[in-house]
Amino acid sequence: MLLDLNAIEMVVEELRDALKTEDAAAVARCAGKLSSRRTARELAQAPPGLVITVLTSMDAVKAGRVAGYLPPPGGADLLAAMAPTEAASLLTTVPSDHASNLLQLMPPLAREALVAHLDPAMREELDTISRYAPETAGAAMTTSFLVVPPEASVAQALEAIASAPPEIEKSTYVYVVSEKGALLGVASVRDLVRASRSETVKNVMTRNMIAVRINDSAVDAAKVLRNRRYAMLPVLDEQEKLAGVITLDDAADILAREIADQFSSIGGDRGDESFFTRPLGAVRRRLPWMASNVLLNLIAVAVITGFEDTIAQVAILAAFLPMITDMGGNVGIQSLSVAIRSIALGEAQIRDVSRAVKKELVVGICNGIVLGALFGAIALIMRGQWLLGLVAGTALGINVVVAGIVGGSLPFLIKRLGKDPAMMTGPLLTTITDVTGVTIYLGLSTLFLAQLAG
Amino acid sequence: MLLDLNAIEMVVEELRDALKTEDAAAVARCAGKLSSRRTARELAQAPPGLVITVLTSMDAVKAGRVAGYLPPPGGADLLAAMAPTEAASLLTTVPSDHASNLLQLMPPLAREALVAHLDPAMREELDTISRYAPETAGAAMTTSFLVVPPEASVAQALEAIASAPPEIEKSTYVYVVSEKGALLGVASVRDLVRASRSETVKNVMTRNMIAVRINDSAVDAAKVLRNRRYAMLPVLDEQEKLAGVITLDDAADILAREIADQFSSIGGDRGDESFFTRPLGAVRRRLPWMASNVLLNLIAVAVITGFEDTIAQVAILAAFLPMITDMGGNVGIQSLSVAIRSIALGEAQIRDVSRAVKKELVVGICNGIVLGALFGAIALIMRGQWLLGLVAGTALGINVVVAGIVGGSLPFLIKRLGKDPAMMTGPLLTTITDVTGVTIYLGLSTLFLAQLAG
Secondary structure, three states: OEEOHHHHHHHHHHHHHHHHOOOHHHHHHHHHHOOHHHHHHHHOOOOHHHHHHHHHOOOHHHHHHHHHHOOHHHHHHHHHHOOHHHHHHHHOOOOHHHHHHHHHHOOHHHHHHHHHOOOHHHHHHHHHHHHOOOOEHHHHOEOOOOEEOOOOEHHHHHHHHHOOOHHHOOOOEEEEEOOOOEEEEEEEHHHHHHOOOOOEHHHOOEOOEEOEEOOOEHHHHHHHHHHHOOOEEEEEOOOOEEEEEEEHHHHHHHHHHHHHHHHHHHHOOOOOOOOOOOHHHHHHHHHHHHHHHHHHHHHHHHHHHHOHHHHHHOHHHHHHHHHHHHHHHHHHHHHHHHHHHHHHOOOOOHHHHHHHHHHHHHHHHHHHHHHHHHHHHHHHHHHOOHHHHHHHHHHHHHHHHHHHHHHHHHHHHHHHOOOOOOOOHHHHHHHHHHHHHHHHHHHHHHHOHHHHHO | OEEOHHHHHHHHHHHHHHHHOOOHHHHHHHHHHOOHHHHHHHHOOOOHHHHHHHHHOOOHHHHHHHHHHOOHHHHHHHHHHOOHHHHHHHHOOOOHHHHHHHHHHOOHHHHHHHHHOOOHHHHHHHHHHHHOOOOEHHHHOEOOOOEEOOOOEHHHHHHHHHOOOHHHOOOOEEEEEOOOOEEEEEEEHHHHHHOOOOOEHHHOOEOOEEOEEOOOEHHHHHHHHHHHOOOEEEEEOOOOEEEEEEEHHHHHHHHHHHHHHHHHHHHOOOOOOOOOOOHHHHHHHHHHHHHHHHHHHHHHHHHHHHOHHHHHHOHHHHHHHHHHHHHHHHHHHHHHHHHHHHHHOOOOOHHHHHHHHHHHHHHHHHHHHHHHHHHHHHHHHHHOOHHHHHHHHHHHHHHHHHHHHHHHHHHHHHHHOOOOOOOOHHHHHHHHHHHHHHHHHHHHHHHOHHHHHO
């Protein structure tokens, strides 16, 4: 029977109703028809007690996958809320990379209690993973994969694929590994079905392959997977031993997160705040740059203060101040988001900065002229003063050009400086545009003060 | 031999040098060691003439893949620049989904000339694809996949996988299709290697499967692929026939683009501007909302004008105007980007809006108090007027709370309204925060005018 998108949505509705009525069995039944990820998303907001009952009434593998996809804080709280023995048995079915994330987010005491109930092998495995720095291939890899010795027959290799444990049931590569664990080659299921069953694997395997190292960046590894359209990528440890693999679907998640992080710089946050970050955690994350932002803004304040007399004589000038700073900010953020988008999607290279600047210069001049004229006309109509309109329009026009260039080149410059793009690009940008906008506007106004005041 | 990330980067450097010296053979040699996508990215900026020579000196399959990954405008220009026969033979090796994109971006005359040289089968195929609306599964699918009749033997199915044409060499699923083309089931290579070679496929295949329809959204289809960790997803046409498949790596690209598009709403653009959009195209895209943005800003201008007398008496009030509007905008954009991030990464559901509001309320109040106090202190120090500091600080504090709530809930509300999130969220936000900020600030100032002026 064939399930289409509407059918899936109906199952989701069913599951939501079952959650409302706290009918764990029904929830589990629906979950069986849904992906683990989707199930986890639906369970994320349900009371922990109910989630535990639901998970325990699913088959272990599915329960583990779902638990692995629960948003980190939720998943960790859940494990903490379970009896250590239950939590331990659940954790053994969670894919190792997710499992170690969950553990690290648990309150220390609960974690220790849980770890004490894990079998030594699993404990050691999670130990190793937790030792890898976050954002590295080591932290992103899963440690279950198929290996055969070089002398194995093609038949044995195919058997390994056929009888793969559920957590890697989809793997279509067999890694050929020496007794010492060194990676010698890889055989795809396609290579294998092509060869005669009696052939030895080492005559079928590919020796030319790409591998990353445990300390390589997870994002770089993910990009290789995506670019090469590989299903999985081997990860080697310091001794060149095969330590784990990164799969294409994990790579997709890593890249999605990476793209989101790059855009987060517009908001000035480091992209480490999730929807599930508790309010005070959010305050702790956001306050520092906001405070520094207030200080940055003082520059603009100081500039305006310098023109206090001008404003005192022509108070209406103040009316257009926010418009000029705002438009600067908005235009800047727009070209900023276009630039970040191009970099994030890999359309533009860092070395393209000069090209970005040229483009934004042209765009800025065109937009500046139109917007400046429009704005000038508005000021003229509102106050019947053509000079005020001219001054305000000119200031806006110039500010738009500056904002476009700064916004369009900032991400390239930051990357070229090798800095983390997720620094406060946005706030930095708005400060620059504020100061230029205000200076030009009030500067011109002071120049023509006599006429404006008259 | 094992290629690691450093080795890859060295090859890229080699390729760049070869491009500089216009040594097509060397470029092609390096390209052989790189992914088609990476190669395309490196070729993107090279002179078309050189790119053509490079492509013709690669093997056809690789050349087609590379051409398919050239950023749309570049790729189309390239085809237009080639002799129609050459272009046609190149296009036959480009994956069908990319090929139809490229065609649609070519100047009409060049396109016709090229299409005339395509063999009828391919012409019809591209025709069909180009008829599917963009953003649909039909437009995103590739039309090459493996099919066997239900009576085929497992051995024959495995043979089909082993002898798959290069463009689908990695496919590990065989679709079982009736004579009329109806999708009956799917057999994974794993199912096949497990079964006896003489078994007929219809006894091995899975009948329970998920399929999308040609007119389903490509993004929804991509989400299914990601959530289910499938390698490919069948796409059915109106007659329930198997029309194509969407692969996991295409799904990853679709989702990456989707995430970027959602963030583009911060900048107010529809996310359809790429780095390669020509300047005037960018102007056409950006000007309309900027102009409407100017008009939106008039509300704030009008409000300030209403307080002209207050400012005339206490000119210094103007100095803090941009600070208050800016901080409102920045705080709003920060919580906006956090909210968009949560939705884009699937951490938050649309129904979570009330939760988002509650969170931002708490965060806003905490931040508001701290920032208000800080700002107040600054104003006090700068002007030695405690009242001015209190007024400015209070206004900022309240505005921060409003901005946080509006920014944090806007994306949820827009999605709930079923609107395209990529509308001008950012500008809308800054206007709201400007008006509230200015009103509170100047309102309070007017209230205490006597003391402030004194």
